[in-house]
Amino acid sequence: MIVRHDFSVIDKKPYMPVQIANHDATCLTLIVGFDNKVEKSFRSADHALPQPFTIVDYDQVNAGLLLINQISLVLTPLISRHFDSFEMARKLNDLGYLGEYRALVSALPDCGAVKTEIRSTFPRLYFDIVELSTL
Secondary structure (H helix, E strand, C coil): CEECCCCCEECCCCCCCCCCCCCCCCCEEEEECCCHHHHHHHHHCHHHCCCCEEEECHHHCCHHHHHHCCEEEEEEECECCCCEHHHHHHHHHHCCCCCEEEEEECCCCCHHHHHHHHHHHCCCCEEEEEEHHHC
16 A cells, blocks of 8 residues: 555555545645644644645534635544544535545554445545554
8 A cells, every 4th residue: 555645545446436626735634533642743744744734623524614625635533532434424424525534543454344334335535544554
């Protein structure tokens, strides 16, 4: 697996969404649900992240935020204290989001099962999992 700078993943058999959001300089990466320590590391390592980006809590994600900020990529932990990636996928789907969604996890024995479940339930999202242990 190859993870590009924009955190999209290149697989041997890439999953193609119905529609992929356009990545241009005006699009934002939305970072949701990480604890304060991780948020601080995101902010201090902003040169490594797609720019520009914004960090919000799960309950702040709404249609206005996605539309006004032209969100093209959403990054979350696979599982957080307040939600998991399935709940976030449902919320994004219900809000009409058609862009890329990446869930980050340190390691996971069977990413395929989680990807299959979320992709089949929410086919309009371009969902993938980034396993940090494989980078």
